Amino acid sequence: MALLTATRVRHYFGGLCAVSDFNLDLQAGELVGIIGPNGAGKTTVFNLITGVYRASEGSIRLRDTELVGKTPHQITALRVGRTFQNIRLFRDLSVLDNVRIAHYAQVRYGPLEALLHLGRYRREEQRIVENSRRLLSIFKLDHLAGETAKNLPYGSQRRLEIARALAIGPELLLLDEPAAGMNPNEIDQLMEFIQWIRREFQLTILLIEHQMKLVMGICERIKVLDFGETLAEGPPEAIQSNPKVLEAYLGEGPVG
Amino acid sequence: MKTRWSVGWEWLMAQRWLLPVLVAVGFVLAFAIEYDLFNNEYVRGVAMSVGIPEYTLEYTLFNKYVQLVMMYVGINIILTVSLNLVNGYMGEFSLAHAGFMAVGAYTAALLTQKVLPVAAYPGLFPLAVLAGGLMAAALGLIVAVPSFKVRGDYLAIITLAFLMIVKSVIENIDTIGGPRGIPGIKKLTTLPWVFFWVVVSVWVVRNFVYSKYGRGVLSIREDEIASDLMSVNTRRVKFLAFMVSSFFAGIAGALFAHLLQFISPRVFDIIKTTDVLIMVYLGGIASIGGSILGATVYTVLLELLRPSTVAAMLAWLPAVALDPLNEYFIRHLGVWRMVIMPLLLVLVMLYWPRGIMGLREFRWFIPRRDLEAHHRQHAHGGSHGAAHGH
Ligand SMILES: Nc1ncnc2c1ncn2[C@@H]1O[C@H](COP(=O)(O)OP(=O)(O)O)[C@@H](O)[C@H]1O
Numbered sequence A: 001m002a003l004l005t006a007t008r009v010r011h012y013f014g015g016l017c018a019v020s021d022f023n024l025d026l027q028a029g030e031l032v033g034i035i036g037p038n039g040a041g042k043t044t045v046f047n048l049i050t051g052v053y054r055a056s057e058g059s060i061r062l063r064d065t066e067l068v069g070k071t072p073h074q075i076t077a078l079r080v081g082r083t084f085q086n087i088r089l090f091r092d093l094s095v096l097d098n099v100r101i102a103h104y105a106q107v108r109y110g111p112l113e114a115l116l117h118l119g120r121y122r123r124e125e126q127r128i129v130e131n132s133r134r135l136l137s138i139f140k141l142d143h144l145a146g147e148t149a150k151n152l153p154y155g156s157q158r159r160l161e162i163a164r165a166l167a168i169g170p171e172l173l174l175l176d177e178p179a180a181g182m183n184p185n186e187i188d189q190l191m192e193f194i195q196w197i198r199r200e201f202q203l204t205i206l207l208i209e210h211q212m213k214l215v216m217g218i219c220e221r222i223k224v225l226d227f228g229e230t231l232a233e234g235p236p237e238a239i240q241s242n243p244k245v246l247e248a249y250l251g252e253g254p255v256g
Numbered sequence B: 001m002k003t004r005w006s007v008g009w010e011w012l013m014a015q016r017w018l019l020p021v022l023v024a025v026g027f028v029l030a031f032a033i034e035y036d037l038f039n040n041e042y043v044r045g046v047a048m049s050v051g052i053p054e055y056t057l058e059y060t061l062f063n064k065y066v067q068l069v070m071m072y073v074g075i076n077i078i079l080t081v082s083l084n085l086v087n088g089y090m091g092e093f094s095l096a097h098a099g100f101m102a103v104g105a106y107t108a109a110l111l112t113q114k115v116l117p118v119a120a121y122p123g124l125f126p127l128a129v130l131a132g133g134l135m136a137a138a139l140g141l142i143v144a145v146p147s148f149k150v151r152g153d154y155l156a157i158i159t160l161a162f163l164m165i166v167k168s169v170i171e172n173i174d175t176i177g178g179p180r181g182i183p184g185i186k187k188l189t190t191l192p193w194v195f196f197w198v199v200v201s202v203w204v205v206r207n208f209v210y211s212k213y214g215r216g217v218l219s220i221r222e223d224e225i226a227s228d229l230m231s232v233n234t235r236r237v238k239f240l241a242f243m244v245s246s247f248f249a250g251i252a253g254a255l256f257a258h259l260l261q262f263i264s265p266r267v268f269d270i271i272k273t274t275d276v277l278i279m280v281y282l283g284g285i286a287s288i289g290g291s292i293l294g295a296t297v298y299t300v301l302l303e304l305l306r307p308s309t310v311a312a313m314l315a316w317l318p319a320v321a322l323d324p325l326n327e328y329f330i331r332h333l334g335v336w337r338m339v340i341m342p343l344l345l346v347l348v349m350l351y352w353p354r355g356i357m358g359l360r361e362f363r364w365f366i367p368r369r370d371l372e373a374h375h376r377q378h379a380h381g382g383s384h385g386a387a388h389g390h
């Protein structure tokens, strides 16, 4: 069954058509990559799925729920987690709070219980702390729980962002250039890591990436965007030998 | 390097049981002062036997003026802690606080003047105060709405407009006194009541801050879109923050009206907001302890700057120096205040943006769970000092 279906999605920024006629059929459990040159509209697709922008035309469905018109927090609460191309952590907050904040929609207590620290407050807070700590230890960040996020080295910040996205409890995870700024060795580790969290958390993953090694290595299906249009779609081998793709994108030589 | 001071401070902050004890002692003291329990032969006898001259007692807790200042300190703590929620924790710049205060003051004063029989039943006073807070909270909801769309300077201007609207609405309703205001309000605000509301406001704001909504507020300050994308219902969080903030501004206004015994639209102008802003930024943003310190320091400073106080403090100067000083400066301190205080705000924001304890907190106010959660598991504790994760 399709987890995410995008049908004829189009988006304009003023006169600029950033995404045109975008279609996607993402099956539960799949790992699909989106590639394309800078400015192709990849990040915009993520922003449309997560409700940062409202699609000018078309429909995006998560199972049977229409996402177009919903706010980001409503969509996120439907278990869609994401990371950002440029790290967007809550820089001045602690590592732990970064992860705790992402539990917002799952916490079951109301304003009155919060103001008086009564009722479900204690139990729920305990649960969130434990879950956050569990996630942090998976990412080997638990010893830094009290550290301010901006003081973490770049690699740890990237990992923290994924940990925070997983705190949503996602079914669908959107990763925007997770390997940006990593060396080949780190990319190898990241590839294994993505495979591992996918199994461990039973995720469906959609990822944007410039690093061909990563995309070709782990994605089951690849979508190529160029100037907002879908240039090609298919398994890695087919994409690698597709002349249109070679011309528009791979032909540019190493990109990143 | 740990100095003896910081070791002592850390030890003190670890004694969490002291906070409830201090609150209890505070209540006992507040009642004792209110009912003048110290003003008796026994206390005077003890004071004299330990060598305290009797006349100095007049300058301490029995002194009505000292009591008045203590109540102002309390009211200002309520105002500062509540404004800090929006201007500090959320990182907005609201100028509406005096407007909420006015709404609380007028609501409560009208109730005690015209509706509730407080003369026969003084026990009804808290109802009037509560009504003032609720009315202000309702208006807080309205001010929260523009904050969904705009931030920063634009929101500051909208809140300023709100403040001006409140003022001119009051000025134009004759049945509530118009520009002349309401005179002859009963003096129902007492030290125990002020202390009670200080404790309630600090406790509630602290509870709010250490909940999912409080973390939501912090994440909005950091990055509103990322916050929304991490499932935080930013609108609801803003509604709540503005409501709690304006509720306590209303409470403070109600207490203020029944202490000053006279209110008029001019009492709640931009100068009043500026006062609270100075207290927030002096004490430090996103800190309850800082707000308490900022309000206390600033209120006492203001009292010390009164012409009579300054003249009395400088009385030792020779007349050659004192007379011109008096003539050109001290006697006009009321006006100079309007220059000095906003200037202080500018200087604090420019050169001391963190204030006394911006983004830090007394550990007494941090729930134990939060302290433990932030601790490194294997490292030794205490590495944060009085600071916490935020
Ligand atoms: N908020 C925005 N306002 C106007 N134009 C935008 C905005 N966001 C992206 N764009 C434009 O849309 C196009 C696609 O951008 P983006 O999706 O970020 O590309 P990619 O992620 O593939 O590099 C670019 O031309 C970019 O300049």
Ligand SMILES: [Mg+2]
Pocket: A042, A043, A044, A085
């Ligand atoms: Mg991009």
